[in-house]
Amino acid sequence: MEGTTITYTVSSNESGLTMKSFLRQRKGISRKLLVRMKQEQSIFLNGIFTYLDHPITVGDVITMKMPEEESENIVPEAMKLDIQFEDEDIMVLNKPANQCVHPTLLHPNGTLANGVVHYWMEQGFNRKFRAVNRLDKNTTGLLIVAKNQYAHQQLAITQRERQLTRVYEALVHGKLNKEEGTIQAPIARKSESLVEREVREDGQDAITHFKVLQELQNASYVQLKLETGRTHQIRVHMSYIGHPLLGDDLYGGTKEWMDRQALHARYLSFPHPRSKKIMSFTSELPADMEKTLNELLF
Structure with a gap:
């Protein structure tokens, strides 16, 4: 299946910037991601691959296409997931007690990551597991997973600016x-x-x-x-x-x-990485508490 596509339309107050300035300064795209896009020739101006020093004008359409990624050495494992929300960029899950988020030497399987990777593979997707907020093994509740590098990087900015x-x-x-x-x-x-x-x-x-x-x-x-x-x-x-x-x-x-x-x-609120619409979620207390x-x- 195709990877994630991000599209921007240049407004009048952005006309005259280079693509690099527009994406780095106005859209917060990381240098690492831009380097990757350039190397893979997957960044386009009006449908044509274009280098980042190219100037842009009002009405231009900038498109970034990110290929899917293999999840890094996480063994897929079928399990029940309590998914509160999912779209092309993020998942919000309700994590139970006694479950690690990532595999470790002591807990190589049975983790949330194992279950999510299996869930994605059943749908025909290969993705890298990227948890945005971390919960201890025995802490329950809401957790965000970014489904692509763009979403993860945008949510990192959200955390840094204390908007999460x-x-x-x-x-x-x-x-x-x-x-x-x-x-x-x-x-x-x-x-x-x-x-x-x-x-x-x-x-x-x-x-x-x-x-x-x-x-x-x-x-x-x-x-x-x-x-x-x-x-x-x-x-x-x-x-x-x-x-x-x-x-x-x-x-x-x-x-x-x-x-x-x-x-x-119990509660999470944050701007969606793509639309910037405020997303809010609430999870009921678990039975033991x-x-x-x-x-x-x-």
Whole structure:
């Protein structure tokens, strides 16, 4: 099958630019992608292959054709996928607990990537698996997969410009001393661990906004909005302020009520990579968190 085609029509205020300036500065296309298009002679001006230094004028049509890609060493595996939305550029999925997003040495199969690659192959597509936002193995909820290099690159810009809204819900130990607030504390990997993170002065800037949704028995039901996206950010930040997630024994929580960290990616909002229309998605709490929440109600 044919790969993705991206088409732009030049407006009056863009006339006189070179194709390179138009695509890099006005459309945010990466240098890497433009180099690839040039090498493969798959970038066209009014239907004719044209070099990037060519000037453009109002009404010109610029087309980029991207061939499909083989997914990199990911073994296709049939599994049930909870697809919330899909078009030619993106998929939004609801990830269950106890599932990695990408294959690892410890988890070479059974991952979301294995299932998505199989799903695409059944439809006759070869694509590279590109997760836009990452979720831990035991975190549930909404995740975006870009279906082509263009969509992935555009969504990377969206993340960098903090236009990707990510809202989580969690069950945490104890009762917070205020109903809402912001945790701004840099996060770095612990020097003696490949997995664990910690708050440290030399870490990367990390900002989490929190709001208490409901007080429970020796616990709280909280909403968390990410301004940055560091590894384990919510888990580290909530532990840092003395309220680790239920079930998160890596960061000080206990498994008395949950056998995994009680964290769910509840809401996502972002501009579509091609149309720029704002897309919004909501995922219901998974059954195990809902059950624990009800058990801890006064």
